[in-house]
Amino acid sequence: MATTVRLRPPNNQLNPRSLLWWRTRIALIVLPPVVALAILGTLSPLLLALAGLLAVLGIGFGVLMPMWWYRVHRWEVTDTAVYTRTGYFWQESRIAPMSRIQTVDTVRGPLQQLLRLATVTVTTASAKGAVRIAGLDAEQAADLAAELTRITQATPGDAT
Amino acid sequence: MIDTGMAGAERLDRRMVTMTALLTGTIVVVGAVVASSAMISSGTPAWVTTLAVFGGALAVLGLSVGAEYIRWRATTFRLTEARLELRFSFVLNRRRSLARDRIRTVDVTAHPLHRLFGLAAVVIGTGQHGESGEAELKLDPVSAERARELRVELLRHAAGTERPTDEGTLAVLDWQWAAYAPLSVLTPALGAAALGAAGNVASWFGGTEDVTGAVVSDLLVAAALFGYATVAVGVLLAGAVGATLLFVEMWWGYHLDREPGGTLHVRRGLLTTRSISLEERRLRGAELVEPLGVRLARAGRVDAIATGMRNGGTQGKRADPKTLLPAAPRNVTLRVVADVLREPDVAATLTGLTSHPRAARSRRLRWALAPVLLAFAALLTAWLVWGDAIAAAVGPAFAGMVGAVPVVFAVIAVPAVVLLALDAYRNLGHGLSGGYLIARRGAVRRSTALLQRGGVIGWTVRQSVFQRRAGLVTLVATTAAGSGGYAVPDVDAAEGIAFADEAVPGLLTEFVERD
Known part of the structure; x- marks a missing residue:
C-alpha cells in the first residue's frame, strides 16, 4: 500500500495538575511502608537501608512515571465523537460516536476535589465500549459533561 | 381474604x-x-x-x-x-410492571411435569442489560394455551408496524445433525461423568467409603485387564451416547421460523419444550461458531448476536437461548445465516475474506511455542535433577521410561501447537458484505462474527509495542449486542484503520491521517 493510513493522536492533554494527582497517589502508597520501615529501622540498620531503597525507588517512580503518563494520555471531543488514547507499551485508542452515548458520569474523588480535577466517563450500550477521561479540570469536566448530555439528548433512539 | x-x-x-x-x-x-x-x-x-x-x-x-x-x-x-x-x-x-412497548422477549418453557398438566412457564423480558431479575417477569405457570396466546399478543404489540413481513420456516431439524453431537468437547467430560455416576450408584449398594478412590482404582484395574486404549474408548463411547441423548433432548422438534412482523422463533425440546422468540429489531448480526471437532466434519452452529440476550439466563446453561441453529453442515449453516440476516451474498464473502499479514502468523507461532518450550524445559530440568529419585519411586518396570517423558511430550506437543497456530493464522480474516462487517478468528473454536455495520457503536484500537514493530493492530468493534465487542486481531495497521473507517462511515474519518 503506497499511502499510510493511521489514527492521529487526540488533540488535548490532561490538566497538568494530574501530575500532582498521580504523584500524591504514589506517595500515599509508598509512604506508609517507608515510614514504618524507618521507625523499625531504629532497631536494625538493615531495615533502615530497606526504607531508604524503597524511598529512592518511590521518588524515582513518582517523578518520572507521571511525566510519562502525562505524555501518553490524550483526549478529544468533537461534534460527532469522543476519542481517547492511553498507554504506550499497550496503546489503546477508543472512539465512541456521540449518537451512541448513553450516560455521561463525572466523578471526583477526595484527592481530585482537593486538586479541582474530575474524571469523565462516557458509556455506550456496549459492555466494552466505555470511554474514560481521568484528570480534567473540574469546571472543564462539568462543562464537557453538560455539553455531551445536551448533544446526547438531542439524538433520538435508544443508542443500541 | x-x-x-x-x-x-x-x-x-x-x-x-x-x-x-x-x-x-x-x-x-x-x-x-x-x-x-x-x-x-x-x-x-x-x-x-x-x-x-x-x-x-x-x-x-x-x-x-x-x-x-x-x-x-x-x-x-x-x-x-x-x-x-x-x-x-x-x-x-409486591407489584411489578413492564411497559408493553419495551417487551422484547417472550420465552415459553414447559418441563415434563408442566406438560403432564398442560402448563407452561412464560418469561417476559425487556431485553435491557439491567440488574438481574429487574428486566423480566415470570408467569409460572399458566396453561399452555394461554402461554401461546400471551406470546403472540405481547410480541405483536412489540413488533410495531413498519417491518418487513416475509414469514416462513428457515430451518427444521435434520436427524443427520445428531451425528455432530458426539464431536463436541462435552463428550469426554460426559463419559467421565457417567463413569463417576456409575461409581456413585455402585457405592450405594456396595457401601464403598471413598467413591472417587474406588472408581479410580476400579479404572486402573480395568485398564490393567483390558488395556488403556479399551478403557479410553469405553469412556468416549459413553460420552458420545450421552452427548447424543442430550442433543435429542434439546433439539427434538427443532423449528426456526420467521413470524409476521419479523420475529425469529425457535421451538425445540423433547422432555422440556422451549419456545424462544427473538425480535429482529434486537438482532445485530450472527456468529458462526465452529469448534474444532465439528469444523473438521465441515459443520458449524449459528448463534444470534442480539441486544439484551442473557447468557444462559433463566433457562439454565444447557438451553442456551442465543443458538439459532445447532451444529449442521456448512451449506445449511450458510443458508440459515443468509436468511436470518437477509444478506444473500454472505457465502461468497466468507470465502473471500481479507487475510492478515504474515507477522500475525509469527506472533501465533511464538505464543503457541513459548509455553510448550517452557514446559519442556521444566520437564527436562526435573529429569536432570530428580530423575533417579523418580525412577526409584515408580519402580523398575517404568524406570526406563522416565527419561523419555520430556522427549515424548515435545514430540507430541510441538507439532500439535504448531498446527493449531498455523490454523489460527489461516482463519484470521475480515471483510465487508453489504450491511455487515465480518471478523473471523480462532482455531479450537473458530468464530465468524457477522455484525451489522449500523450496530457498531464504537471502535477500540489496541497496539502493543510488539505489534507496532510488526505493523499490526487489533481492532475491536464494540456493540450493544452479544459479548459487547468483536475483535479483528493482528490486522495490518494501515489496512485495518482503513477497514474500520470504511465499515462504519464517518466515525473515524476526522481522526484518520493519510500520507
Missing part, C-alpha cells in the same frame, strides 16, 4: 397446586418408605413408626401444598393496553 385489586386481572393456572401436590406426594411417599424401613430395621415399635412417618408426610405435604395454594391466590397479573402488571399480595405487597 386476599384482595386482587386489579380489574381484569388473571390468576396463574390453578393446576399448579395439583402439580405441586403430585410432585411433593411422590417425594413424600418415597421418603416415607425409606424412613419407615430404616426405623423398623433399627427396632422402633410399629405404632411409633406409623405415627412419625404419617405425621411427617402429612406435615410436609400440607406445608408445600399450602404454600403453593397461597402463591396461587396471591399472584395476579393483568395485561392492559400499555403495560403488563404482576402483583403478589400476601402479607407483603
